Structures are given as C-alpha cells and as structure tokens.
Amino acid sequence: MAKSPFTRRDEQRELSRRALIKWTLACGAGLGVSRSKVHEILEKHAGKGVAAAASTAAFCNVVQIDEGGGGQSNIVGQLVPYFGIAQAKNPAFSWAFGDGADQGKPFVGTPYPLWDYNGNPFGHLPAEMQVSAFPCGSNNTHNSNAATSTFGLGGKGTGAFAAEMQVTALSSIIPALAIGANPGPSAVPFASTGNVAGAVNLFNSVASRTGGLLERSNEADLYTAHYEILSSLNRVAKNPIQAGAYKTSREAAKFLGKNLAAQLTVTPAELAEYGATGGSNGIRRYAEALAFTVKAFQLGLTHNIHFSGMKNDPHGFWDQGTFQTEPAIFRRVIKTFMLKMAATNDPLTGEPLDRNLVMFWQGDTPKQARNRAGWGDGSAMNHNVVVAYSSGHIKAGWHGDHSAAGVVTSLDDAGNQVAYNGTVAAQKALACIAYAVAKRRARDIQSFAGNTKIDAQVNPLEL
C-alpha cells in the first residue's frame, strides 16, 4: 500500500528531526554544554516532541572488558562463581566467596541459578538486574586476543557491532574507545589508546591548553570556521563517499579547542575511593578504566568503552596470601563502579547510568574450577565463559552451569540445560548481549545474530 503524503512527510520530518537531535547533542558535548541545557534549548526552539525524542537513548552504553593471559579466570574465581561449584562448597575447588564460614547462598528470584555472597559487587541490585553468565565458546589459554575468534559472529566482536548500532542514533565526540584492547574489525573506527592516561589525552589537545594556539575561544572559533570553509572548497567533500570523513574531521576541528583533561583525569583520591590503592596492577587498571568510564559517560563523550582488564596468570593464586585480600579489593572496585553509575544520571535519558549499561567480560580461559592447588590451565569440556551485566535485559543467572562433577552444560532454545555446545552457546550469548545493547529490539541485531534463538534467555520487549 502506497504511503500517504502525510506519512511520507512525517518520515522526512523524523529524519531531519533525528539529524537535528544528533547534531545538537554532539555540538553540546563538544562545547561543554550539559545535555539538560541542550534539551531546554531544543524544547524552546524545536518543540517538546523533539526534546522528548532527544532525551531517549535508543541503545545502552557499552563497557567491554577483555581478560587475557589467563585473566578470565579471575571473573569466575572472584566475581561470579559457577553455581554448581559454589553450591558444592568444596575446599578443593578454585573459588573464594563469602566471609569465613559464610560462603554464600543461592540468589533468590533470578530466572536462572546464581550464587550470592558477602561482598557481591552486584548484591545491592534486585534479582532482575543481576548479572547473566554463559558457559560458551572454547578455551583459549593465554590468548590475549580471542575477542573476535572465539567471541565474534562473522568475525565481528559484540562491542564492535554495538558501536555500529550506537552511531545510528547516539551522538558523541568519540563513538567508541579502545583502551589497551583490540576491538577487531568494525565499520565504526575505535579511538585507540594504550591506557587511561592516553584516553584522557584524547581530550587534552596541546592546542587547547594554556599557552596553546587555541587557548582562547576567538582563535578556536576562527580555526573551526576557517577549517569548515577550506574543507567546503573541496568540491567532492559533500559526495557521499567523502561526506563521512569530512563530518568526522569537522567534529575534530571543533573539538581541538576544547580541553576536558581536568574533568577526566583519574586522581589518586579516586583510586583510593575505589579501594584500588593496594591492589595489583590489574586491579589498578580496572579502577582507572572504570573511574574514567563513569566520567566519559557522564559527559556524553562516548557510549562504548572497550578495555583490557586482568592480564595475570593466577596459577597458585589460592596458595598465596593475596587470595585473602585480592578478591575483596577486586569486588570493591566493581561495586564502587556500579554504585557510582547508579548515583550518576545519564546525560541523555536522565536515568541512573547503571540502568542504561551493558557491561560484559570475555577472555581466554576460566581455568580449572576444581583444581585449587594449581588452578591449572584448560577447562572442563574445553569451555569458556562470558559474563554480562545487562541492565535487566538478559535473564539473570547462569545460562548453563559447571557442576561439581565437572560437567558443563549450556542452554537449548527452550532454556533447558543440555550437553555443552560451545559454538551454539557463544552465538546465543553474543546475541543476548547485542539484544541488551539494542534495548530488546530483536530486529536491530538481525544483521549480527541472524536467526539465533534467544527468547528463553532474554526478557521480552514491552510495548
């Protein structure tokens, strides 16, 4: 049926409206104007409808954490224990949860089994907001770069696909940022830095510092305006083939005169607040990255941060003194991040940032869950693990399990535990995460997830 002129007009208007929203918010971020102020301006000059549309985030913010060199074992060993392993409370198993004799209990109310314990960094959240964990993929011991080979669909990582979805609707200065991590192939270029200091430096141009060429707004404006004129002299700058590159470059020219380093730098006091001062290098790296993430999301500078977490190879961890202290520090870092996210409102939606977040961990090897003495490499049935906090979009709990007998299971289409199939389970896990990023809009993830069936593992879209 042909569309009516009114429908076509509305569609056209929606496009221009979306462009208006996108560019207004991007300009606001670039100029350091708060999102609420931008919404006020939009409401005044473009109407309530546009302002309301601008305040709705179509996709969640994404934090992807890669654990390499044996590091993924820290996640199941210190943060989210296998349910079957935890329930057994066997002192010979590789885990350390609870305090003293209190080794925790099943979390009440989660759709799939999950273990709760004292110090659980997600323990303050309701059952429906708890993490989801997936036995999936294959073990990749000591591989620091298994992101797309093990945890990718069609050679693309979930974080990279998330960035591609996000740029269609979310405005930001830097669409996606990789800190010491390799996001793999992506149509959206990730800004890449080696560490958090490097990430801060992205927003700390020499030109904008005191004494810099663009220190004063007059020069910054002059530079931006004349760059735009010069680029417009290129007759093919508006050609669709070049338009994208020029759009990015004009944003960069505008951004050159802004300096946000002071707001983004992670201070020693903040590290202390996260409890990371006495932690290992991995813990400090975590704390720095997460503290930076809160600030970057708060300022709307990016919506997608991918960083490298633990790189240790903790053989014999349970025989060392550090196992008494390190897990508690690690959990405090994560918990502090979650509490800060809860206490900080999303500049776009006005909701707490933790309600608009998908954070997931993937890595090389979960190590042997039943070998405390050596915490040996490899894993039962050669499985691997992905853990995700999804703001409640994915059903909470373990989507499969690792039993005390060493049997690993994954879920079938109906959500029943079946014999472990790493490939299928990985497809489902990654599709679930993409689904969460897309805020339950299954259609948005079809190009990534295909027809992977995840209905039993996710919460439905409420219309």
Add this chain to the structure above:
Amino acid sequence: MTRFTTSLLLVLVAGASACSSDIEDENLPDNNPGGEETSGNEDTTYDHENDGKSPWEVLAEQQAAGPMRYQSRIHGCVKVRYETVGNILTSRGVGTNGQARNLFTTGQNSMGAPVYSARIRENLVPSTAGMSRLFDIFASASTEIIANFANVDACKVGGAAVPLFDNGGATCNAEAFTCLAGTTITAAHIDICNKTIAGAKNAAGNPDQALGQRLAVAVMLAAAHTCE
C-alpha cells in the same frame, strides 16, 4: 437526521481521524472555517526545497560523476597514514625533538597506526580522536614550520627559498602554501588564509599577526591533509 445516523457519522469521523493520528496536531495550522487563514504560509507548511535541482539535472550530474563504485576509487577519503604524517613533518621543517614530534610519536594509537606485533593493520577510516591528534600536531608544528621554512629544500624554487608570507607577513604566499599542502592552492584558499592571519587577536583583543600566521599554517595543513 436521526440519532442513529448522527452517532454513525460521529463514529466514522472519529475513525477517520484515528487513521491519521500519526500527524502531530500541535504542528498543524488551525483551519477553522471563518477563523484564521486556511491557506498555508511559511510557518504552517512543511519546509521543503523549492529551488533545488530538477531530477534531470541530478541524473546528469550522477552520470557525469560515474557510478559509486568508480567514484569510491577516485574520491575515497582515507586518512593520511601514520608514516606519511611523519614524512610530511620531516620534509616540511619539523625537528625530531619538539612538541609536535612528541605528539606524533605518542599518537600512534589514537591515529590508528598499525601494530604489527598484534597483527593490527593501519586504520584507514578517520576517527574524531585521530583527526584531533593530527590537527593538534599541525597546530604545534606551525611554529617550527614557520621558523624553518626558508631551509626546507623541498619548497625552494630554483634553489631559493620562497617566503611563506608576503606583504610584511599579512598575506599567505600561494607557492609556499602549495608546497606546504602538497596540493594546488587556489585564490580562494589564499583568501581564507589571509583572513585567518587578520582574524587572530592577542589577549588584549588586538590583532596578532604572529599568532595569525601560526593559525593559518595549522588550518591550511589540516584542511590539506584531511584525506590522503
């Protein structure tokens, strides 16, 4: 008219308006008969192009430009490669130890340089972070380039240096900037370059020619090296 007929009419009218409920009422003109104007004006009609090109003109342009597959080959805009940026700096008078060089050597990640050890190829698509760093490098390099330009062999004509600026430093020299940019500089470019020099002001709000020259070099380099 019976009560039944009246009710039926009302239901039909309500149904008809429900079908078009996707139109935002608040944006529509008030078309009450006898009241305000019923014809549209600038504020009450959809804002569309009346002076655009005809479809035939667009078609002719597209045919002249060639298919997208061909255009992408000749007009592609990949970023300037990391190594190339280094070569540009070196060949245009930037030293090995200054601030610009330091920004360059520490900017590998943000500029998408290849990491062969991790089997990561050079990123070809410009990113905001990468372009910001590139422009930052040019901004920092402007001082060195201006100071050393007379010694840049690549930009000498017949063995003699060409000045970057003419008229007592107030205007840009087309030959020199053509060499700097690596592409032909037109009168329009020079006009913008001159206006950049004239537009710069110091902290007191007075014209600052030296600052303007630095700005001119920085912005001309940025515009010239947006695409490889």
